[in-house]
Amino acid sequence: MRYVEITPGQVTLREGPPAALQPGDARVRVLACGVCGTDLEALRGMVLPRGVDYPLRPGHEIAGVVTEAGPALDGTGTTPPDTPAVGTPAAGEMVVLHPLAPCGTCEACRRGEEQLCSDVRALGFHTPGGLAEEVVWPAARMVPVRGLPPAQAALLADAVATAFHALTYAEVPAGGVLCVLGAGGLGGQVIRLARVLHPDVTVVAVVRSQATADRVAQLGGVAIRGLEGALRGVRDAVGRPDAVIDFTGDETAAGVGLRLLRPGGRLVLGSVVDKPIDLGISVTGITSREIAVRGAYVSTMDELRAVTELACAGRLDLGDAVSHVLPLERAPEALEIVEAHPPGLQRLVITPGRQA
Numbered sequence: 001m002r003y004v005e006i007t008p009g010q011v012t013l014r015e016g017p018p019a020a021l022q023p024g025d026a027r028v029r030v031l032a033c034g035v036c037g038t039d040l041e042a043l044r045g046m047v048l049p050r051g052v053d054y055p056l057r058p059g060h061e062i063a064g065v066v067t068e069a070g071p072a073l074d075g076t077g078t079t080p081p082d083t084p085a086v087g088t089p090a091a092g093e094m095v096v097l098h099p100l101a102p103c104g105t106c107e108a109c110r111r112g113e114e115q116l117c118s119d120v121r122a123l124g125f126h127t128p129g130g131l132a133e134e135v136v137w138p139a140a141r142m143v144p145v146r147g148l149p150p151a152q153a154a155l156l157a158d159a160v161a162t163a164f165h166a167l168t169y170a171e172v173p174a175g176g177v178l179c180v181l182g183a184g185g186l187g188g189q190v191i192r193l194a195r196v197l198h199p200d201v202t203v204v205a206v207v208r209s210q211a212t213a214d215r216v217a218q219l220g221g222v223a224i225r226g227l228e229g230a231l232r233g234v235r236d237a238v239g240r241p242d243a244v245i246d247f248t249g250d251e252t253a254a255g256v257g258l259r260l261l262r263p264g265g266r267l268v269l270g271s272v273v274d275k276p277i278d279l280g281i282s283v284t285g286i287t288s289r290e291i292a293v294r295g296a297y298v299s300t301m302d303e304l305r306a307v308t309e310l311a312c313a314g315r316l317d318l319g320d321a322v323s324h325v326l327p328l329e330r331a332p333e334a335l336e337i338v339e340a341h342p343p344g345l346q347r348l349v350i351t352p353g354r355q356a
Contacts, residue, residue, distance in 0.1 A: 230256055322348075
């Protein structure tokens with residue numbers, strides 16, 4: 001089996017034996033895997049989650065076909081022979097994989113906040129990920145998907161579900177104004193989802209390039225070019241937003257978002273970037289306007305199921321959400337493209353099938 005390995009500053013294509021199938025797991029032949037900004041952070045040498053060390057085998061935005069299912073645990077720690085796990089997708093079925101496997105028993109899990117699990121396993125970090133020809137993951141963390149091209153289906157696992165999670169936290173009121181900072185891989189999905197779920201909301205996006213501005217306009221949003229000057233541009237175009245969602249990863253963007261908001265507004269930060277942010281605003285500037293600031297991390301299984309249902313029903317169109325598709329052997333080039341962030345880049349997807 002071929003897979004991608006990352007150490008700080010280096011991407012290597014390797015070959016090795018497939019992972020063992022444990023009780024409750026399913027084996028998936030990877031059809032498509034998105035390359036995320038978190039993969040780029042890993043290449044740069046990020047602070048890794050607890051219990052994780054380099055080298056990494058990345059890839060957490062996966063669509064693939066189930067090829068084999070392991071036996072189920074019966075709840076007592078024993079494994080009935082040849083008993084498939086409850087809810088296991090059938091062999092041959094296409095699925096998307098939720099990138100987190102929570103413990104199910106900690107306080108956060110009991111509260112229903114599985115994304116905050118204290119003992120969570122992250123695909124592509126604690127467990128070998130999907131920039132590979134196959135992956136093994138808990139069957140209970142897979143959602144069947146039908147009628148979508150694999151490259152589009154893969155986006156549901158992270159780019160779309162995480163955008164859904166952030167949009168939920170934004171709590172945009174009916175008829176309100178939502179501002180999205182950065183309209184690439186995740187920010188673009190926030191706009192798509194907002195147009196579907198909240199058609200009465202005005203959406204404005206602060207973008208870098210004219211290509212992205214044109215795409216925002218096609219999605220029904222208002223585009224403002226550049227963080228510098230965004231304060232006046234957004235206010236002149238739509239007034240003060242009720243909520244701002246930031247997926248830029250730029251250290252100055254949160255400060256821009258805070259200054260954009262109306263009193264009582266909400267700032268949602270969604271990037272996973274290991275660098276400090278420059279708020280450019282006093283504490284009084286936040287407290288006296290009662291601004292709420294919240295992080296949004298990944299998603300829940302219910303949210304992944306919700307966006308999968310939207311896409312499979314044809315309500316959420318992901319037809320132009322993938323801008324680049326490359327084979328597995330070009331993974332080093334793929335990371336270079338994501339690093340360069342050329343105009344119009346949305347999601348870059350790797351297809352691991354061997355090239356003729």
